[in-house]
Amino acid sequence: MKELINSPLVHVCLTLLVFIIAKKLQKKYKSPLLNPILITISVVISFLLFTDTPYEDYERNTQVISFWLAPSVIALGYALYSFLEEIKADFKKIILSMLAGSLTGIISVFMIAYLFGASKATMISLAPKSVTTPIAIEVSKQMGGIPSLTVAFVIVVGVLGAIFGQTYLRLIGVNDPKSVGLSLGATAHALGTASISEKGPDFSAFGGLGMALNGVSTAIFAPWVIKLLLMLLY
Amino acid sequence: MILIKQVAIFLGLWLLGELISFFTHLPLSGSIIGMLLLVVGLELKLIKTKDVKDVANFLLNNMAMFFIPAGVGLMCHYHILSQEWLPISVAIVVSALLVMTVVGLIMKKRS
Incomplete structure (x- = not known):
């Protein structure tokens, strides 16, 4: 029995099953707090603790799921390509806002964490917090952060953005679909984008664009910025 | 066959x-x-486009699921989170607000 519980079949089934149920729950109750990722991670952790299974076993058993992370990053290229005409029309403005946003995000989270006494590994793991997880994981791994910690930060940012993002943007007078979409996509990736998708296709299109562009920009700049900041601080 | 080609x-x-x-x-x-x-x-x-479309949409729609195994790894970092919860939460909240402000205001000002 112990061998069956600690097998790829059981671990993959459990993960898929909980995720599907959590997605249904969110659809039914429409609460951003019922985030399927958050729910699935909590249930799986409880299961592993209950069955006394080390994380390394679960990680190995579910490689069939995590293998598709990299291809899903590549698939963002397809989304980016389908927005190409819209990007060209507003090229300068979009690029400027995305560059400023992505640098602001990396530098501010890094410096605030430093000032409040976080450890180096935590600071690096925080740096890519605003981008879609596969890219965040890659940046974190490459720079000496802790990828699974980065994932947690990305989820927290996504949930916060989904719950408070729209209200905050209205407060500072940002209301048009382009600006709202790009801001939320760039700040809170897929979760932020999902929270405005019901407002219309233009909101979700620019949410996706913000997510993709900040992802690319962070993937390119974060390693250099982190290297530079580490050199200056330590 | 179509799917195999796209995955390839x-x-x-x-x-x-x-x-x-x-x-x-x-x-x-x-x-x-x-x-x-x-x-x-x-x-x-x-x-x-037709050679990547279906698999691209599948991957994009299910992106969230693929990182669950990495997220579960959180259970190994309980001590970091309990020790450094203050810098972590301040940094995340303030930085997220700054990013929204910067992107939102640049887009608004120049549109």
Whole structure:
């Protein structure tokens, strides 16, 4: 029995099953707090603790799921390509806002964490917090952060953005679909984008664009910025 | 067959990206280079939209699920989170507000 519980079949089934149920729950109750990722991670952790299974076993058993992370990053290229005409029309403005946003995000989270006494590994793991997880994981791994910690930060940012993002943007007078979409996509990736998708296709299109562009920009700049900041601080 | 071809294109782009990353020592992961290659390939019509569309949509729609195994790894970092919860939460909240402000105001000002 112990061998069956600690097998790829059981671990993959459990993960898929909980995720599907959590997605249904969110659809039914429409609460951003019922985030399927958050729910699935909590249930799986409880299961592993209950069955006394080390994380390394679960990680190995579910490689069939995590293998598709990299291809899903590549698939963002397809989304980016389908927005190409819209990007060209507003090229300068979009690029400027995305560059400023992505640098602001990396530098501010890094410096605030430093000032409040976080450890180096935590600071690096925080740096890519605003981008879609596969890219965040890659940046974190490459720079000496802790990828699974980065994932947690990305989820927290996504949930916060989904719950408070729209209200905050209205407060500072940002209301048009382009600006709202790009801001939320760039700040809170897929979760932020999902929270405005019901407002219309233009909101979700620019949410996706913000997510993709900040992802690319962070993937390119974060390693250099982190290297530079580490050199200056330590 | 159609799906196998599409999956093969994605894995091929990934492999090509990894090779480029390895030989050029760029600070970009193989998957990010693969993503850029896909944009260029589609724009130059080297890759047809219909040859990537279905798998791309499948991957994009289920992106969230693929990182659950990494997220579960959180259970190994309980001590870091309990020790450093203050810098972590302040940094995340303030930085997220700053990013929204910067992007939102630049887009609004110049539109």
